[in-house]
Amino acid sequence: MHRPNLNDLPPNERTLLASLIQQYTTPDIIDMHWNAVLSGVHNDPAGFLSFHRNYIGGLEAFLLEQGYPQLVPLPAWNPAEPIPEEFNIPNTGPERLRNLNPNVSFSPKFDQENLINYATVEELGEALMIRHNLVHARIGGVMNNLRRVPVAPIFWVFHSFIDDIWWDWQRVTVVVPSVIGLSLADATSMLGNFGFRTMMTANLYTSPWIQIKHQKPAPLTLSPRGTIVELYY
Template sequence: MRLPLISAFGLALFSLQQVAGITPPPGAESLTACSDVSVRKEIRSLSSDEWNTYKSAVEGAKGDRWIDWFGYLHERVSTKIHGNSEFFLYHRKFISDYEKILRGYEPNVVLPYWNNMIDYQNPAGSPILGEKYFGGNGVTDKCVSSGIANSWNFTYLGNECLQRNFGEADTIVTWYSPEFITSILQSSTTYADLRAGIENSLHGIVHLSIGGDMNTMHSPADPIFWLHHSNIDRLYAQWQAVEPDTRTYMYDGKDYAGNDVTLDDKLTYTSTPAYEVMRLGYGNMCYTYDTIQTANGDENALLSKRQRKCKPRPSKATQTIQKLPAKVLADFYPSFNKKKFSALENEMSDITPKQPMAADCSKPFTPPKPSEKMRGKMPYPGTLSKEYIKMMNLNSEEVRSAEKRAFAMIDELNAANYLSPYLFDLE
């Protein structure tokens, strides 16, 4: 089943809205608009047909050892694409290349993303890490034995199994909340700010805490990698779309060698200049995200008639945040503080979808109510280990700064007796 596409006319309008007034860098003028733009969707909002198409493509790529290849390639380039400004751009191209490989098996497949922030309280309990989707923790020898990755082995790793290694009692540490990622999106005024805020928080803790192969440089061996990085790319794309005239081609900070980056820099081990992957809907970047389309007022275009009838109710997370003390808003939510409520920089717009395989009309979805037991008790996220920081070539001061910011935000929210709509009674 083909995922929704934007028509050429719709793309033209979309492009004008997104990049009005921009002056493209040298060379970017030659990039042509895509005739069709596929829409990446949150994995839980896929229909059964869409999920089966994706699963078939992944299984085909795995059988032909493409998953092995991407794991090997990522390991070879790893020290140059983490902990510096190339992080977003290299991975954008990397997952786009993977999506193209999948289309060799299923021409209509589109890479989904996993909005793992909404699962931050109890990641191990997410259906994405369950039998229906990608399987859970490793068991014997840490091997994954459930879900799409059931009994996977990798030749280039010496025929080892796909491994995961959660914490004690099959639990995973708390991840980063929608509240924190919203704060990062609203507070980051430069590309380098956003990269540091996202890579050193959400990106790292998901890799580290799932463990096993995800906590290595050949992490693309785990099918979770692709959904996680699609989500990271989504956040970057949304940040770009907030101020497209200044952010579409904003590229600052340092490369792996400590040099100032430029738009003409070639991405590691490729002939692709940075600017070629920065504008979605142009060149080879023929995709967008459902959240960007929704923010542009085109939400219904992404939904079938059946899905529109069954659309889950949004939460009141944003309204709850608006009632926080002025100091909290000033410290962590500059856009909210200025009465700006763009969905592009608000990961708290709703907590859906939470129900596997999209909404079911026979079983209408109702978001769970947050637990009053958790009022004023937002948990701290897990922290990155020294070993992980070294492996990923990260700046330890930068990492601890991101963690400190997260702790400070949580302290202020808890002091305000805030009840997060993403915290539930797990007993």
């Protein structure tokens, strides 16, 4: 799934979306995010990604219910681009956004072709969290207040952007098949078919018929295609 770019929407659609997000963001919804913060979601890279995906999912369900299927999936705001004026909310008072052009690029590290460099969802989540924190800090105002941050419509579309990167990563990630009990020759060929490379523990007497006893990453875990699977016998 690829989400549309917020800045490609016509201004009237952006105005509509920002106002629907504000309707959705009741005190209960704001507390849901804060409770997640208190339970440690923002220190757990995998939880960070999955919590925010579900949280955005709630907004998307609301948009569908209200009769706006054209706004689902939720558009994504790329923080390398300025925050559009329609999303300058709140723009008065102590919570106002301080900086509409945080100018934080997620490229090239998080471009589709480089996502293969993140071996696990934890590695990806960790790297995304660090970059993401910078965006919150640079915008300032309520974007820098975890207790209240969902009141800023830009928060939602920014997390939509982060979520898209995770989707991309998931697409290059597959289940590592189990090759335990297979011969080295069969194991190598099976892993190759799934897009993995293999590395055998060095041994002069290794024969292609030797039986695999152990593999790393472990069978049935998720790994990006191209990962080296170490085989032991």
